[in-house]
Amino acid sequence: MNTAPFNPTSLFAERMSGVPTSFIREILKTTVQPDIISFAGGLPNPALFPVEAFQRAADTVFSMSGRIALxxxxxxxxxxxxxxxxxxxxxxxxxxxxxxxxxxxxxxxxxxxxxxxxxxxxxxxxxxxxxxxxxxxxxxxxxxxxxxxxxxxxxxxxxxxxxxxxxxxxxxxxxxxxxxxxxxxxxxxxxxxxxxxxxxxxxxxxxxxxxxxxxxxxxxxxxxxxxxxxxxxxxxxxxxxxxxxxxxxxxxxxxxxxxxxxxxxxxxxxxxxxxxxxxxxxxxxxxxNDLDAHIRRITDAYSSQCEAMLGSIARHFPAEAVSTKPEGGMFVWVTMPEHFSTVKFFDAAIKQKVAFVPGVPFYVNGGGSNTMRLNYSCSDAATIEEGIKRLGTLMREMLPQGATA
Amino acid sequence: MNTAPFNPTSLFAERMSGVPTSFIREILKTTVQPDIISFAGGLPNPALFPVEAFQRAADTVFSMSGRIALxxxxxxxxxxxxxxxxxxxxxxxxxxxxxxxxxxxxxxxxxxxxxxxxxxxxxxxxxxxxxxxxxxxxxxxxxxxxxxxxxxxxxxxxxxxxxxxxxxxxxxxxxxxxxxxxxxxxxxxxxxxxxxxxxxxxxxxxxxxxxxxxxxxxxxxxxxxxxxxxxxxxxxxxxxxxxxxxxxxxxxxxxxxxxxxxxxxxxxxxxxxxxxxxxxxxxxxxxxNDLDAHIRRITDAYSSQCEAMLGSIARHFPAEAVSTKPEGGMFVWVTMPEHFSTVKFFDAAIKQKVAFVPGVPFYVNGGGSNTMRLNYSCSDAATIEEGIKRLGTLMREMLPQGATA
CATH class of the missing domain: 3.40.640.10 (Type I PLP-dependent aspartate aminotransferase-like (Major domain))
Known part of the structure; x- marks a missing residue:
């Protein structure tokens, strides 16, 4: 006779115990305030969405094949x-x-x-x-x-x-x-x-x-x-x-x-x-629509934004901060000296109203505590300059004295 | 040293071995010919989809909040x-x-x-x-x-x-x-x-x-x-x-x-x-839109179609075929005498251009070989009458002599 009382947490499957709660999801919650400069997301730039073209496409689909599409x-x-x-x-x-x-x-x-x-x-x-x-x-x-x-x-x-x-x-x-x-x-x-x-x-x-x-x-x-x-x-x-x-x-x-x-x-x-x-x-x-022409509009924008971010990094980050030089996509990766904690840095940066993603969750076997991901696809050059400047100032404060170039 | 050669079927996870290939999926493939009367599906009636209302809704969403929706x-x-x-x-x-x-x-x-x-x-x-x-x-x-x-x-x-x-x-x-x-x-x-x-x-x-x-x-x-x-x-x-x-x-x-x-x-x-x-x-x-008014249009239609199916069943199926009497939804369930195989019946019915779903796959522990599911939501009364009539004729042929009421 089975008479264990109802206890939902006892019913969870084992497979769920190893699933990381999404660190990024939690971070994104802290960055929804409008005055935060966020390099944390991984979103495409909504200003580039072909809204009117999709609107026309939707209208055609409902007019021509609504009953099939539904x-x-x-x-x-x-x-x-x-x-x-x-x-x-x-x-x-x-x-x-x-x-x-x-x-x-x-x-x-x-x-x-x-x-x-x-x-x-x-x-x-x-x-x-x-x-x-x-x-x-x-x-x-x-x-x-x-x-x-x-x-x-x-x-x-x-x-x-x-x-x-x-x-x-x-x-x-x-x-x-x-x-x-x-x-x-x-x-x-x-x-x-x-x-x-x-x-x-x-x-x-x-x-x-x-x-x-x-x-x-x-x-x-x-x-x-x-x-x-x-x-x-x-x-x-x-x-x-x-x-x-x-x-x-x-x-x-x-x-x-x-x-x-x-x-x-x-x-x-x-x-x-x-x-x-x-x-x-x-x-x-x-x-x-011409998808390739649309993609060129996106890459033109992301190219400028990436260039802005790499330029700001060169101007404001200390020499110890080493960044990747992407030829496309949406992200720059920054590696700090070994004992620099980007999780602690994140907490300090949020107080300065700048967000990014600390690198730790990206490593399946541990490590990476000195790394971070910066997204440039959703910020304009001026915002990037301001955000990177704040991060750079904070980096210099947090790096050991004399270690900063 | 691991040097097993590439053999994709050897790589499948164990969990997939117990998943039934969908019987209905296979049946639906045989019933796409336009001259088949199909009671096999489980589809809502597309004639009742509120296409124009969805078209207006889509237009508003793209106009008012396109960048957010996308x-x-x-x-x-x-x-x-x-x-x-x-x-x-x-x-x-x-x-x-x-x-x-x-x-x-x-x-x-x-x-x-x-x-x-x-x-x-x-x-x-x-x-x-x-x-x-x-x-x-x-x-x-x-x-x-x-x-x-x-x-x-x-x-x-x-x-x-x-x-x-x-x-x-x-x-x-x-x-x-x-x-x-x-x-x-x-x-x-x-x-x-x-x-x-x-x-x-x-x-x-x-x-x-x-x-x-x-x-x-x-x-x-x-x-x-x-x-x-x-x-x-x-x-x-x-x-x-x-x-x-x-x-x-x-x-x-x-x-x-x-x-x-x-x-x-x-x-x-x-x-x-x-x-x-x-x-x-x-x-x-x-x-x-008034969802309840829309639902009444659906239930009015399904009510007539269900009534048509139950009426046709009463007229054409032998007394040994026992059907459920739904008060809503989309399906009627028919149980035949114990040794009547609805899988064999399906093969015969397809030759008469009528489809339904034999009951076997719905039983997790076996059984149900004398049962079948009939859908009424996508057929009008005349089609239902013709399809059920063909099935009834075939049932009488397949039932043992003298067993038919």
């Missing part, structure tokens, strides 16, 4: 939208992807969740860039893996370290953001990509290439995707959030059979299909 | 939409639900997935109506529970059987659709609800009350919700799919702290938040 739809996603994505892969990157290898998801975040659901047993090892993308860490931790952080250098992942990990044990996934990585802004060089390929190709592992920022390049040239090396061994994630708008929650997963079959079953079990009204509006927008 | 949003969902849902619970059912106890999800299907994620350890027992909702069976099976089917009678779940199960072992969840259940159309009587409450109240278990059809009542009176008995021990799912339109994928979960806190973490890990454009359009629609 009905249940197939799990895989709207076929013409998947065809558009496949054609764009061909045009931009020369990749041959079939529409049936594309599954539309509720943002690429859901792609990560589905891959975890389909592939990760408790205890499986996942190789994760260190520092790595917090959304992937949080999403995958539900499936109780052992995360193995692999150092990210300025040229991309440390391939010797990656190869040593693979030589030592079975690794289910290697999760990478090769272009303008979140949180660092670092891109893998062509040489690093080649070395990753020769290290992992043919091994019994999946390479996950998450590329939400790849189109947001404002300097240098696009390197070959990991997919072009790995083929079907590689799963790709893509997203409309950074190149069009995130409010629709529209992303996608690229995977070959038999993985795609399992992903579709998992997607159906999770939420049947991605919101169809949004898929139809996005497709209508894409076929009636 | 941006990332909070995980919990749009607060005014949650306030609307809370107020509606008060108005329609007298329930006191706070907006912070409501999480907007990608359809109520995602609510089921999140509850599984947050609560179900492998091997946990889930009490499930038998026959039960296929979406819940599929979604929860990912979390590797032991399903215990509890017989559904014409008055609702068999409470003696339910209580005996709980007396024997720990049960993590009891999953119920008390109003116009999918697949049977059965509603729990007030007496059954009271008995469920006195059997399970205060036990260390969660009662899941899934209520996508509750507002679609065309006969009888609404009984008290399980939530009104169980309070915080009860999680509720709700959905706009059946009362407005499913294409937005907008549903919700009602749960009290501390469960809600875990659900929010799980939601964030899964897809950050539900598509915000859709939430804003739905809210704009709801505050500018």
């Amino acid at each position: 009905q249940y739809a197939q799990t895989e996603g709207y076929l013409p939208l998947r065809e558009y994505i496949a054609a764009r892969y061909k045009k931009i990157q020369g990749l041959d992807i079939k529409p049936e290898e594309i599954l539309i998801t509720s943002g690429s975040q859901q792609g990560i969740d589905l891959v975890g659901k389909v592939l990760v047993n408790p205890g499986d090892t996942i190789a994760m860039e260190s520092p790595g993308y917090l959304g992937a860490i949080q999403s995958l931790s539900v499936y109780q893996p052992n995360f193995a952080g692999v150092t990210l250098t300025n040229e991309g992942v440390d391939v010797d370290e990656l190869e040593a990990l693979y030589d030592k044990q079975a690794v289910k996934l290697f999760s990478a953001i090769p272009n303008f990585q979140n949180p660092t802004g670092i891109s893998y060089t062509e040489a690093t990509r080649e070395r990753v390929a020769s290290a992992l190709m043919g091994r019994n592992t999946i390479v996950v290439e998450d590329d939400p920022y790849g189109d947001l390049r404002f300097a240098g040239v696009r390197a070959k995707s990991l997919r072009s090396y790995f083929g079907d061994q590689c799963i790709m994630f893509g997203s409309f959030s950074k190149i069009a708008a995130p409010g629709f929650r529209l992303g996608w997963v690229v995977a070959a059979k038999p993985l795609m079959e399992k992903l579709i079953i998992a997607k159906q079990a999770t939420d049947l299909h991605t919101n169809f009204v949004g898929q139809r509006i996005m497709h209508e927008y894409l076929v009636n | 941006q990332y949003a909070q995980t919990e969902g749009y607060l005014p939409l949650r306030e609307y849902i809370a107020a509606r619970y008060k108005k329609i059912q007298g329930l006191d639900i706070k907006p912070e106890e409501i999480l907007i999800t990608s359809g109520s299907q995602q609510g089921i997935d999140l509850v599984g994620k947050v609560l179900v350890n492998p091997g946990d027992t889930i009490a499930m109506e038998s026959p039960g909702y296929l979406g819940a069976i599929q979604s929860l099976s990912v979390y590797q529970p032991n399903f215990a089917g509890v017989t559904l009678t014409n008055e609702g779940v068999d409470v003696d059987e339910l209580e005996a199960l709980y007396d024997k072992q720990a049960v993590k969840l009891f999953s119920a659709i008390p109003n116009f259940q999918n697949p049977t159309g059965i509603s729990y009587t007030e007496a059954t609800r009271e008995r469920v409450a006195s059997a399970l109240m205060g036990r260390n278990t969660i009662v899941v009350e899934d209520d996508p059809y509750g507002d679609l009542r065309f006969a009888g009176v609404r009984a008290k919700s399980l939530r009104s008995y169980f309070g915080d021990q009860c999680i509720m799912f709700g959905s706009f799919s059946k009362i407005a339109a499913p294409g937005f994928r907008l549903g919700w979960v009602v749960a009290a702290k501390p469960l809600m806190e875990k659900l929010i973490i799980a939601k964030q890990a899964t897809d950050l938040h539900t598509n915000f454009v859709g939430q804003r359009i739905m809210h704009e629609y709801l505050v500018n």
